[in-house]
């Protein structure tokens with residue numbers, strides 16, 4: 492079983508109420524058991540919601556309390572929602588014994604390469620092999 496960012500499968504869970512379907516991920520859903528998650532929704536944020544970014548570090552720093560997640564326009568602190576979403580994703584991978592995740596690039600929750608998001612960092616620290624798409 493592989494955890495995937497829900498928006499990569501076409502679920503309309505993005506901040507703007509849209510999705511970001513990736514053909515390769517949709518094809519993979521026919522071959523493997525995929526478990527879609529959206530950390531921001533799991534953290535209690537509404538959809539649509541204001542876009543947010545990590546200020547002062549990356550997802551690992553947010554988990555350690557050294558950086559915050561702020562909304563882009565109003566600089567509202569939404570860190571607690573992102574932390575809750577990351578912990579819920581961690582709980583899901585533990586329940587299902589998931590060892591691999593494919594997460595959406597360039598997201599303050601799911602991003603991996605340019606800046607590790609909060610949920611991605613939590614999964615990496617849990618020993619999940621994380622890659623990104625989209």
Ligand code: SF4
Nearest residue numbers: 496498505529595601
């Ligand atoms: S990138 Fe992650 S947090 Fe953002 S909409 Fe997709 S699944 Fe949800």
